[in-house]
Amino acid sequence: MADPRQKLDIVAPFFNEAQSAPAFAALLDRLEEAVSSRFGMAVHKILVDDGSLDDGARRFSQALSGSWEIVRLSRNFGKEVAVLAGLDQSRGDMVLIMDSDLQHSMDISLKMIAELVESPDIDVVYAQNDRREASWRRSQLARLFYSLINSSQRFDIPENAGDFRVMRGPVVRALTSLRDKRRFNKGLFAWAGFRQKAISYSPENRAIGTSKWSRLNLIAFSLEGFTSFSVIPLRIISLSGMLAALAGVVYGAKVFFEVMFYGVAVPGYPSLMVAVVLLGGLNLTLLGLIGEYVWVTLSESKDRPVYLVRDVVLSETAHDKPPG
Ligand code: UDP
Ligand code: MG
Secondary structure (H helix, E strand, C coil), rough: CCCCCCEEEEEEEECCHHHHHHHHHHHHHHHHHHHHHHHEEEEEEEEEEEECCCCHHHHHHHCCCCCEEEEEECCCCCCHHHHHHHHHHHCCEEEEEEECCCCHHHHHHHHHHHHHHHHHCCCCCEEECCCCCHHHHHHHHHEEEEHHHHCCCCCCCCCCEEEEEEEHHHHHHHCCCCCCCCCCCHHHHHCCCEEEEEEEECCCCCCCCCCCCCHHHHHHHHHHHHHHHHHHHHHHHHHHHHHHHHHHHHHHHHHHHHHHHCCCCCCHHHHHHHHHHHHHHHHHHHHHHHHHHHHHHHHHHCCCCCEEEEEEEEEECCCCCCCC
């Protein structure tokens, strides 16, 4: 059993989830009940309103009970940043991060908390999604993405693991000290290290509302992951550039010899066209990629805060102070 004075913070971001407010608040109540009876921990809920356009904050504040706060960001900053805003508020001995759309179940949350309470050697327990990706193409793409991104560094970003996890206080403090503006949580979690353990789970189907991820979002997100955690794309650029140059030299030599010694009239147009279009296209793609890296450098170099808080709504029983 944990120390009775131990505190668990639950961080949950929401964006246009007004519909799931009552059900999520009920889930949190049951979770709190179980956590305090099984582990004797006090629970504080930190919800982050990521610039919702509906009246989610009001709905949540009516539905929540016990000790809670709702941090309202000044606009939509994206889930990764919203999670950071929640972690910034946390003072607990342990923190559970979960989605507020009911896709993360109470059972798995309890299992992760139990794991952490019972194993002092472990600092983080994360949930690993074991659901097979619906389309083969997408799962192969994901695999390629992770193998590329993991091929160039000393830490591995685990596949299928997201924000759904429980962490000890020191890990949270370490994470909040990383002020990357373009946040790729999976990468940051892995970069931070500590002793982590995976538990496999299948997310619930989304019963209420819709996923906020479009295909375009996913592509942008992967690019963000790449450019903030991998130099591999840049290496590929240099390598393919060198190969193309080499091929050019060899081909040039061949043409030179043919003209000089065999008097062949150079049959130019088609091969020229192929070379120009191919290299031109490659150039543009790779230039764009370099641009991505430059853009990361630019946005990190601006000394802006990662997010802005509009206000913090507190429950009457909240035991934490609002930020200064
Ligand atoms: N979310 C957020 N800001 C956003 C998008 C999503 O805070 O800009 C929240 C959302 O309300 C949910 C969680 O992040 O609680 C996961 O989002 P979603 O369900 O859309 O993602 P999926 O489960 O499809 O990966
Ligand atoms: Mg979801």
